[in-house]
Amino acid sequence: MSEQNDFWREAMRQGMGQTAFLRALGGELLEFAKGRGRIRLPYAPHLVGDPRSGAVHGGVLTALLDQACGMAIGSALRAPAGMATLDLRVDHMKASAPDIDIIVESECIKIGREVAFARAHAFQSSPDNRLAMATGAFMLMRLEARA
Amino acid sequence: MIDVAAILGSVPYCAWLGVSARIEDGAVVLDLPFDAKLVGNPILPALHGGVTGSLLETAAIAQILWETGGKTIPRSVDITIDYLRSAGPLTTHARAHIVRQGRRVISARAEMWQDDPARPVASFRGHFLLASSE
Numbered sequence: 001m002s003e004q005n006d007f008w009r010e011a012m013r014q015g016m017g018q019t020a021f022l023r024a025l026g027g028e029l030l031e032f033a034k035g036r037g038r039i040r041l042p043y044a045p046h047l048v049g050d051p052r053s054g055a056v057h058g059g060v061l062t063a064l065l066d067q068a069c070g071m072a073i074g075s076a077l078r079a080p081a082g083m084a085t086l087d088l089r090v091d092h093m094k095a096s097a098p099d100i101d102i103i104v105e106s107e108c109i110k111i112g113r114e115v116a117f118a119r120a121h122a123f124q125s126s127p128d129n130r131l132a133m134a135t136g137a138f139m140l141m142r143l144e145a146r147a
Numbered sequence: 148m149i150d151v152a153a154i155l156g157s158v159p160y161c162a163w164l165g166v167s168a169r170i171e172d173g174a175v176v177l178d179l180p181f182d183a184k185l186v187g188n189p190i191l192p193a194l195h196g197g198v199t200g201s202l203l204e205t206a207a208i209a210q211i212l213w214e215t216g217g218k219t220i221p222r223s224v225d226i227t228i229d230y231l232r233s234a235g236p237l238t239t240h241a242r243a244h245i246v247r248q249g250r251r252v253i254s255a256r257a258e259m260w261q262d263d264p265a266r267p268v269a270s271f272r273g274h275f276l277l278a279s280s281e
Contacts, residue, residue, distance in 0.1 A: 019186065019187045019188070019189075019195055020183060020184055020185070020186040020187070020189065020195075021184060021185055021186060021187050021194075021195035021197060021198060022195075023184075024184035024185075045159055046159050046160060046163040047159070047160055047163075048158070048159040048160055049158055049159075049160045049161075049220065050158070050220045050222075051157055051158060051159065052219065052220075056160070057158070057160035057161070057201060057204075057205075058200075058201075058204050058223040058226065059160065059197060059198075059200050059201025059202070059204050059205065060160060060197070060201070062196075062197050062200030062201060062204065062226070062228070063195060063196070063197020063198070063200065063201065064197070066195075066196040066197050066200065067187075067195070067196075067197065070196075084230065084233065085196045085228075085230045086229070086230060087227060087228060087229045087230065088196065088200065088227070088228050088230075089225065089226070089227045089228075090200075090223075090225065090226050090227075091224070091225045092222070092223045092224060092225065092226075095222065
C-alpha cells in the first residue's frame, strides 16, 4: 500500500468512515482495507422495526450496507475522491433475531473513472446465517480532476 | 381507518429517527425533521444514505398499512433506492404508492423530497410480504 493510500485510509477512518449516523446507530468499524470492510452493530432497542419480533428495521440494514460498500470502495481508491451513492439494491433474506450482534462485510467490485461498484452482506452469528445482501453503484468525485 | 401515525409511533426505530405521519390526499406523508445524528457526510452536510433508505422504506410500509388496514408490519423482500440529489440539513418528506397488490406480495414505490416536491431527492421501489395472521 502506498503512503498516500495510508493517509487516505486514515482520513476515511476519522472522517466518512465514522459517520454521525453510524455512531448514533451504535455501529463500530471493525476494519477496512484493500477493498474490504467490516462493521459490527450491537443489538439495541432503538433499532427495532417490528416490535412483535424484535427484528431491526430494514433501514438499519440499508444504512450499514450502504456505509460498508462506501468504505470498501474508499479503502480501494489509490487517490482521494469524494463519493456519493447512485443506487443501492438490498435483498432481505431473513429477519434479524433480537440480542445478537449484526455483522456487515463489504467488498469493492470495480473502480472505474466515474463510477465504482461494491457489494455487502449482513449476518448474525455465522456468515451462513445471512440477513441481507446489497449491491451498489457509487459516483466518484475525483479531487485532482477539479484542480 | 387505522391510525398509521400510532402504529409508526410504536416502532422504536421510527420514533428514534423522529419520523411522524400525516394523511394528505388519501396517502400517508412522512415528515422527518433534520437532526445532527442523521448526517452521513459532515462536509456537505448531507443525510446518510441509510436515513434516506429508512424513510423511503417506512413510507412504503406506512402506505401498505394504510391501504390494507393491516396492523402487522409487512416484511421487506427487496428494495432499490435511487439517490437523485444530496439530501441537505432540512426537514425531509416521503410518500409511497402501491403499484400492485397480490395475495401475498405488494409492489410499492416511494419518493422523498425536501423543500420542493418537484425536485425529489431519492426514489424507491420495493416488494413486501404481507404479514400472515399467525
